[in-house]
Amino acid sequence: MFDNSLRVPRLYKLASKVAKEVSEGRGSIKQLVYQCKHPNIKALYALVVHTFKKSDDIEKLFAKSKLLVKEPKLNPWLAKVLVTELLWGKMRLPDKSKPIKTILAYKQIFKAHLSDFADDFEEVVQVEKPRYVRVNTLKSSVNEVIDGFRNEGWVFKRHADSNDYMSFLENVTNLGPQEFMLDMHIPYLLIFPPKTTFYKHQAYKNGTIILQDKASCLPVHILNPEPGTTVLDMCAAPGMKTTQCASLMEDTGKIYAVEIGRKRYETLKKIIESSGATNVEAINADVLKISGRDYPEVEYILVDPSCSGSGITDRVEIGQQRQDQTKDRLEKLASFQLKILWYALTRFPNAKKVVYSTCSVYPEENEDVVRQVVETCMNYKLVSANRFVKNQWTNFGSAEFGDIGNYCLYARPDIDLTSGFFVAVFERVRGGDKNPFLNETLLTQRIEGWRNNELAGKATKKRRNENVDPAPEETENVYEEIKREEVSEKKIKKEDEVSDTNVVSEGTTENASKKKKKKKKKKKSERSDDQIMYDDNKLQDQINNTEETNEQKKSGNVVKKTKKKHADGSPKNEFINTDIVKNEDDNHKRKTKKKEKKDVVTESGNEKQKKKKKKINA
Numbered sequence: 001m002f003d004n005s006l007r008v009p010r011l012y013k014l015a016s017k018v019a020k021e022v023s024e025g026r027g028s029i030k031q032l033v034y035q036c037k038h039p040n041i042k043a044l045y046a047l048v049v050h051t052f053k054k055s056d057d058i059e060k061l062f063a064k065s066k067l068l069v070k071e072p073k074l075n076p077w078l079a080k081v082l083v084t085e086l087l088w089g090k091m092r093l094p095d096k097s098k099p100i101k102t103i104l105a106y107k108q109i110f111k112a113h114l115s116d117f118a119d120d121f122e123e124v125v126q127v128e129k130p131r132y133v134r135v136n137t138l139k140s141s142v143n144e145v146i147d148g149f150r151n152e153g154w155v156f157k158r159h160a161d162s163n164d165y166m167s168f169l170e171n172v173t174n175l176g177p178q179e180f181m182l183d184m185h186i187p188y189l190l191i192f193p194p195k196t197t198f199y200k201h202q203a204y205k206n207g208t209i210i211l212q213d214k215a216s217c218l219p220v221h222i223l224n225p226e227p228g229t230t231v232l233d234m235c236a237a238p239g240m241k242t243t244q245c246a247s248l249m250e251d252t253g254k255i256y257a258v259e260i261g262r263k264r265y266e267t268l269k270k271i272i273e274s275s276g277a278t279n280v281e282a283i284n285a286d287v288l289k290i291s292g293r294d295y296p297e298v299e300y301i302l303v304d305p306s307c308s309g310s311g312i313t314d315r316v317e318i319g320q321q322r323q324d325q326t327k328d329r330l331e332k333l334a335s336f337q338l339k340i341l342w343y344a345l346t347r348f349p350n351a352k353k354v355v356y357s358t359c360s361v362y363p364e365e366n367e368d369v370v371r372q373v374v375e376t377c378m379n380y381k382l383v384s385a386n387r388f389v390k391n392q393w394t395n396f397g398s399a400e401f402g403d404i405g406n407y408c409l410y411a412r413p414d415i416d417l418t419s420g421f422f423v424a425v426f427e428r429v430r431g432g433d434k435n436p437f438l439n440e441t442l443l444t445q446r447i448e449g450w451r452n453n454e455l456a457g458k459a460t461k462k463r464r465n466e467n468v469d470p471a472p473e474e475t476e477n478v479y480e481e482i483k484r485e486e487v488s489e490k491k492i493k494k495e496d497e498v499s500d501t502n503v504v505s506e507g508t509t510e511n512a513s514k515k516k517k518k519k520k521k522k523k524k525s526e527r528s529d530d531q532i533m534y535d536d537n538k539l540q541d542q543i544n545n546t547e548e549t550n551e552q553k554k555s556g557n558v559v560k561k562t563k564k565k566h567a568d569g570s571p572k573n574e575f576i577n578t579d580i581v582k583n584e585d586d587n588h589k590r591k592t593k594k595k596e597k598k599d600v601v602t603e604s605g606n607e608k609q610k611k612k613k614k615k616i617n618a
Ligand SMILES: C[S@@+](CC[C@H](N)C(=O)[O-])C[C@H]1O[C@@H](n2cnc3c(N)ncnc32)[C@H](O)[C@@H]1O
Pocket: 234, 235, 236, 237, 238, 239, 240, 241, 242, 258, 259, 260, 261, 264, 285, 286, 287, 288, 304, 305, 306, 307, 479, 533, 539, 544
């Protein structure tokens, strides 16, 4: 029943039957294929031949992934045929039957293992992505933009079944050089043939259209903030998703767009300005320093943190790239991502929906982060992202993560014809609702940790983190590094100014060499800042089809000043539940009082000593 589902396309069933019979010596491929009387003999023959050609690689993949051990009901020959089609053939599979769904669930694992044979992999992932154009509905309607392109000679192509993802992808692949179409999931996203340029197009220059990859549009499409509501965009620059939110909200309600990097914050402001959105407040701050109590009205949260950017390339996941991402770097990123997602889920009492996204294809930054969060999160549940894309998506998280993987969505260059992206959706649990992934044992352990901290009172911050923070403390958090770099940059700049004056006025070699050293130091700090911020250029040029970003940068619109400033006295950044924030604060007060007392004691002690000294002297 499992491996012979009627819904497995006949071509694959026959191919697996022929391949099996050939392997048993029951005839040649040609003979057996002809006996099948399939209408597309050529395709059947090619698929069987290809399956045998890739047999060695498939065996290795099966061994490494333990597919046949973990999925004992799966017909091994059908699995081989499906894997051949998925990795070296059409590169996609219709997702209707159980065997196909199983193979698709293992796709990421296969690809990760394919790094062992990188040459083959390049073959798999070389894809030409179409050009995606988001209509900025703050400036024009979708129909007006479509009519505009039609008037220029473009042919608008409709796809008959708006719910059939496979036929939609087929249509996208077959777009003629002068044809364009509407995306089947995002109703304000147009699709043009690959390499279509819009640099000089009026609609692009005036901000009516925005060049944004479909995958980068998915998180906000899924967040779907309603007009009049309040959104927190935790990692906002350059602002593609912020302005998409503004569009969806019809420029009503409020969006707080937070960005830690100074330069990126400036870009963010320009992009907001040129989009025509007026409901956005850009904030240059570390979002982990923002207190939920200052933003009690936040209902929707977008967490789109810095990541490895491994999805932003046409040749994803080839062996070398994976090796380039050192384990340490991925750990650091994952630790930061975990922290920021946890913060989103625990600090904003009125938030009802949180979307977490990355442009990474590594489970360490994706499913693994989600898993660590949902296992101990009482207030939110992970919901299926597929629900928000017409239940028609084909790529989900790794099967290694069970249902958590199934609930998360991946966009894949080779399948979805987009950049690589990951999206997970969390909704606040209400009434009798429960987070199905809650791990009671882990939660009990963590609560025990919190309680111990509270009781201990005098526990150091370090100890609290060990107990409470699901992110290992030894992996430094990225945002802390960014902050340190910024502080040291500022300090060096100041010192350089002083040192400049010294050199001019005194001209001593000592000062000159000091300056040199400081410059060297500054350069080093800039370099590591680059590493951590994951390339401004990469993000702007690649994730969001930066033509537009650069163009908007050039236009250099006047920048509005933000109204709200962020209190520095915001709560500490431990991984703690909102419920215990108050206790933490009380603790803090207790400690401060104790410290003051101690200070007084020391002072009076000193006073006594002085008096004693005076006496002796006298
Ligand atoms: C992947 S990018 C965001 C892209 C953006 N959402 C868009 O669609 O245009 C991540 C951004 O988060 C910023 N960031 C990193 N840590 C942050 C923090 N602690 N607080 C605020 N922003 C942060 C980075 O500087 C970077 O600009």
